[in-house]
Amino acid sequence: GAVVSQHPSWVICKSGTSVKIECRSLDFQATTMFWYRQFPKQSLMLMATSNEGSKATYEQGVEKDKFLINHASLTLSTLTVTSAHPEDSSFYICSAAGDTYEQYFGPGTRLTVT
């Protein structure tokens, strides 16, 4: 149990375009979802926390207008990188938590902006 999926697993886009990444909890209801970013050889950095039906809470230094997060249902959250630039190239990982505080992580999405 407690499986989290992400789609796509990798994406290449041109500078200036927008990219949407989906995070789904497959077998449980996720009241809270988290989005992380990981640069090469670095650890995971929390970008934002979202609760179903409410606005996401962004970490300091993360532009909320650039990284749009929607948590419309208890099984789906989306992260949209708007007007992507090469410096946005990174590995994006989501996690989901249900009634307990334990987070279950997705497999990640590799974004490359050319």
Add this chain to the structure above:
Amino acid sequence: KQEVTQIPAALSVPEGENLVLNCSFTDSAIYNLQWFRQDPGKGLTSLLLIQSSQREQTSGRLNASLDKSSGRSTLYIAASQPGDSATYLCADSTGGGNKLTFGTGTQLKVEL
């Protein structure tokens, strides 16, 4: 602000060795501490979760301990195997147990 540090950053050992990975955190008011494994280009696999009231957790060849007073956790891997090669991350949870702060990671290579 919570800071989590892992030592060593990289470790290479021969197969069969027992090894210890270290994790230290600055704020002892943690809710729990987790150890994860990450293979290259992949997501995270949770290995062990220790609640703040616990001292250790065991799963197979893995044993994790937690000492809140000293701000440290260790992950002990017994009889290491090449398949254990991966990056190991610790993360602690503060502020009501909702938010994880990740350590810098230890990249482990177990050689034949």
